[in-house]
């Protein structure tokens with residue numbers, strides 16, 4: 001198969017710790033937020049979109065704040081403050097964004113609604129990565145390499161199996177992915193068992209190895225990986 005830039009990126013991400021799709025999607029979102037901070041925030045259509053969605057979601061707003069995007073946030077969020085003032089002056093209730101940010105925050109419905117532009121961008125990137133993953137599984141070298149990785153987090157495994165994408169390759173990518181995920185999970189399960197066993201005082205003098213960070217692998221796998229940036 002043709003080894004595209006995305007194939008190479010996915011292959012490399014499998015050599016690193018944690019779910020490769022989390023890693024690449026988080027890196028992509030970070031780049032998107034950097035671009036917004038330095039130039040996109042002045043773009044008229046992006047400003048209008050942020051008005052419509054009433055800003056970024058909670059996570060991406062504070063990520064931007066921590067990245068020092070203070071002036072861009074002041075400008076973009078002032079639009080929303082002035083919209084709200086207008087509504088109150090007219091005696092109206094404060095309009096909810098199409099997605100309802102509070103509702104979205106607590107019930108995580110952001111995938112169904114026009115929401116935070118950074119979440120939308122991340123969902124698109126995940127779609128591209130899953131498309132590449134499905135195609136790459138038929139490549140023997142990729143298959144072996146991924147089998148030695150930490151595997152996908154549960155959310156991305158589900159998405160990789162269920163996401164409806166145009167041009168999904170035929171063949172047995174689903175059973176190949178299931179086999180990889182199963183062997184990654186079994187390896188993790190053994191390491192967790194070892195870690196738990198070695199916390200027993202009777203075995204506390206035994207040498208400790210990579211199994212001692214298996215809690216972190218399990219945490220990333222169940223909850224999604226921590227943003228490494």
Ligand SMILES: [Zn+2]
Nearest residue numbers: 019022153156
């Ligand atoms: Zn993931």
Ligand SMILES: [Zn+2]
Nearest residue numbers: 057060116119
């Ligand atoms: Zn977001």
